[in-house]
Amino acid sequence: MKLFEYEAKEILKKYGVKVPKSVLVKKGEDPIEKMKQAGLEPPVVVKSQVLVAGRGKAGGIKMAKTWDDVKRLVDELFDKPIKGIKPRLLLIEEAIPHEVELYVGMVIDRSERKPVILASKYGGMDIEEIAREKPESIIRVHVDPFIGLKGYQARLVGKKIGLTGKALSNFAKFLTALYNMFMEYDGELAESNPLALVGDEVIPLDARLIVDDNALYRHPELAKEILEESGEYTEWEIKARKKGLAFVELDGDIGIIGNGAGLTMTTMDLVYEFGGKPANFLDIGGGASAELVKTAVSFLVEFPKTKKIFMNIFGGITRCDEVAKGIVKALEELGKLEKPLVVRLAGTNEEEGREILEKHGIEAFVDPIEAVKRLMEL
């Protein structure tokens, strides 16, 4: 789960990090009043609290030099969708004059199976671009997850991005705080970009934290309904998630259902191979019940992008007869399927499954290639 900038900064404060003074403004609140209460004056930065990447480039961060600017920019930003998402909150933050912008972040290195810290003296720009163009400018340090980030390692990172003296020790403190937050909050990613160097101090102008969804039960205070504003999901993806479906919207017009992510992706590939374009990815997972199958089929029938539907099931734990029953249920509930459906059934109880389908006039193939060919003819 992605946290908002203001949330990540609140958490960082608990780790002793100094963040810029700020107020959080909801739509309808008077930003001037709130700023005055907090002792905050222009110049300030007004920041759209959306979870999409590239918010700055998309115009979601504005400098306000006067009280009038604040009023105007707050109204402007509340009405401005960033990559399709309008913010529910704005963060108004003191402007921090600075010359040097650093980058620091951390993720889990899958190959090394260790947290890895990434840092660069070239913050403030697209760090991925820098990683591509000047890979040597990105410092990488692995951390033993049991021992934790040692103080000398934190200083070493700072030294390698060119810091010395008091700035170095302030950076090391910040990095340690960020690492501790990353570990204690089950981070998939924690980063600050840019991390401003102001004199000897380091100040996170932005902060990001993505928490592992599988670990959210350990952080109940973070749990919330943010699907709509995450910017990660389309309208139909949100509908699907609410129905418990693992669904991703794509650009084509052929609805895809598979069991298992690998097989479902492969089904998409197969459709492409034969000239079709998938409208979605929908994985019913292992051991799906008839009820789930019904939900999935009904959902793709409703989903306006699909013109026809291809369902590719290889029964392992999933039983083909159960799948067939689910399809029939959908058919019964909807009266009839408005869109053509081609089913491939193989594996556990495939014959029972095909029999059920054929009784209801639905084509069921064993060979996926034949099935795709038939699909493309429809």
Added chain:
Amino acid sequence: MKLFEYEAKEILKKYGVKVPKSVLVKKGEDPIEKMKQAGLEPPVVVKSQVLVAGRGKAGGIKMAKTWDDVKRLVDELFDKPIKGIKPRLLLIEEAIPHEVELYVGMVIDRSERKPVILASKYGGMDIEEIAREKPESIIRVHVDPFIGLKGYQARLVGKKIGLTGKALSNFAKFLTALYNMFMEYDGELAESNPLALVGDEVIPLDARLIVDDNALYRHPELAKEILEESGEYTEWEIKARKKGLAFVELDGDIGIIGNGAGLTMTTMDLVYEFGGKPANFLDIGGGASAELVKTAVSFLVEFPKTKKIFMNIFGGITRCDEVAKGIVKALEELGKLEKPLVVRLAGTNEEEGREILEKHGIEAFVDPIEAVKRLMEL
């Protein structure tokens, strides 16, 4: 630093442990009023908040069955010194009827260099006695300090002290909380004795936590002046600590000063060997300044138990001339030494030191045996 029962229980609560409902009462406060505010009614247990061990046996824990009992016992306990210490606070706690009392505690095993958990089904009595008489009844489990207490280990401990089912899993939860507190609070010891088993629940009727003094800087919220009420120190030990002296009061009449704990203890042993009885242990440590030596000597002159003083210095880092200067300073400040002083000086700058002392008429020996003999003649 030893924490009070109520402090340890407050901390345990942060770890999700259910502790008995209670109120804390200061002298002069109305216990009835406070209990009513907290929704607490007799029967309750009134507990003297002192840091000495064996508080229960010493009469510091009383059951109050009626409101009258509460009033009477509160007055009684505030006036009752437990091993010489009167409580500043009383804890009034709901009485928890129970039949089974368990013991669980943890310390650091020096040999294994690992935290070790000790548990027994025979709690509520003197655990040290049980450890002596039925060593096999004490379960010992070592924990890897980097990995932490694993869930299965916690259950194993519970199983080995005879728990099953829901009680076992509640015990494992409690043990994990206690262990986490022990580690995060730099515990020298954490324990609960007795830990009551009430139905399936485990409830700590008492809780103890001793925090490593060297780690107190990491727990500033605990820092406080508790010397007087700790029960660990005598009046003169407290005076000494305030002067920065490592001083322990003993039963004899010969004042002892040494440099280094081992040498100081050996000096005590030597005095005993020649028929004397040390009045104290006072270690001036390594590299002592003349100022510290002066403070130490003056202190022992004032300390009423001492009839004569023996100072045994082997100069390594400590310089004998610096020590001699300190003695002379004490002499000058006090006018004269009211009590005979025998000094043994050897090691770094021993000759310079002896010369300084002899000028002021203080006997200085090289050989400690000769020095002790002289001491005993005085």
Added chain:
Amino acid sequence: MAILLDEKTKVIVQGITGREGSFHTKLMLDYGTKIVAGVTPGKGGQEVHGVPVYDTVEEAVKEHPDATASIIFVPARFAADAVYEAVDAGMKLVVVITEHIPVHEALKFINYAKQKGTTVIGPNCPGLISPGKAKLGIMPGHVFKEGPIGIISRSGTLTYEIGYALSKQGMGQSTVIGIGGDPVIGTSFTEAMELFEKDPETEALVLVGEIGGDMEERAAQMIKEGRFTKPVVAFIAGRTAPPGKRMGHAGAIIMMGTGTYQGKVKALEEAGVKVAKTPFEIPELLRQALKK
């Protein structure tokens, strides 16, 4: 031979009394797997499909000292602890079926197991099977047949599909490992390949990859450097998946420009590996590779 698992391996099932654990214990027993004990805390003394249940792995091992492998079906919140327990009890192989385990926990127990010399497969994996010998997982046993082909796969159902395709063409398998789809897993492509390289029964290998991560690239590197010398055919799922979208598997995110379909295919082809466009081409490519 096969790798990691054969008809003599004695197995403990952790979480045996749960719905999944009990169901798959039955299927594994039916397949011939030597399951000697089950573990569920608090359920010691029961039996599941004739298998005695213990409260702890320690107790199970005391009664069945020849047990060397464990398969874990316990819920995500307790799975990490089950792995530690299995490792501390001396298991040489631990298969973690459980999905939704927090990645920081997996990170730790995998590092721990490695230190102690235990092989972990998974988490979030279908397990492994040495066809005709034993099955330590949740795959349908009947789609696999005994033979000389090793399979290492990041994907579950797709593995069954491929195993089935191979079996139908008479190309049986020595051992099939579903290594799991989570970001951090106990056994990677290259680690499994080291074992297949040494297995005399395995004559060729099928790698079933996915977009995301760099395991396929590392496998290619290993082959290029001559550290894996048997014929290899690969298939990569997700050729047409849009970059950066989550595809159900967290493992299928394309990060930092690495892990693209094209990059993986290029790396593998440069190492001399034939990459199938669909799973159904694999048998034919394998036949060609074996002929050389």
Added chain:
Amino acid sequence: MAILLDEKTKVIVQGITGREGSFHTKLMLDYGTKIVAGVTPGKGGQEVHGVPVYDTVEEAVKEHPDATASIIFVPARFAADAVYEAVDAGMKLVVVITEHIPVHEALKFINYAKQKGTTVIGPNCPGLISPGKAKLGIMPGHVFKEGPIGIISRSGTLTYEIGYALSKQGMGQSTVIGIGGDPVIGTSFTEAMELFEKDPETEALVLVGEIGGDMEERAAQMIKEGRFTKPVVAFIAGRTAPPGKRMGHAGAIIMMGTGTYQGKVKALEEAGVKVAKTPFEIPELLRQALKK
């Protein structure tokens, strides 16, 4: 020979620019110790008594790859980190002079060092000296003389006293180790004894113990089992200290009835070790032990 330290050992001083670090660097250099580098974060580029200072141990080792030992004078709050840095930089021997290190930190860095094969002496110790060869500590060098007696001591000043008594009687020392007085230390009696057992230069051993803990009892057990075969004389400080009182050293608390003076003497005597009543008896007892 000596153990752990000799005239060829190349040493790094961590915390060299501090008051203590700088002072003892001078004394160690005067004694002949080969100090090749110092480390203080942020002070790289300076010199202390002619010794070049670096910001990190990594940099020091890069310039002085023959350095194998480190001595730590940094303040308690930073000492644990200094140990990790020394261990990670490949030091084989790390002497921790610093006192007041939280015991939970010592616990961790000692376990860590052991895993990585680094010997830690201390914390809260005077260090060690191989008389006539090198000194890696804060003891006064002049009280020790070269010779065949090994000393392992839990106490600082008392060690100087005993070393001095031995030297005066012409009984020089191979290596003298002050193992430190904290509850958890890197090298125990028995661990140091293993090294002395193998050292051909050491003909006899003096153990200087204290009340509390069970290190003396373990040493006795080792001797009894024949794992240490050279003559041993022991002295235990604290014969007349009241039980349960803190005697300046946390290490001197008597816990749970173990660690009493009487218990230790009994264990040692049963193992055939002569126990001196005062430090001044040690030379004579040693002479007798060596004669046998």
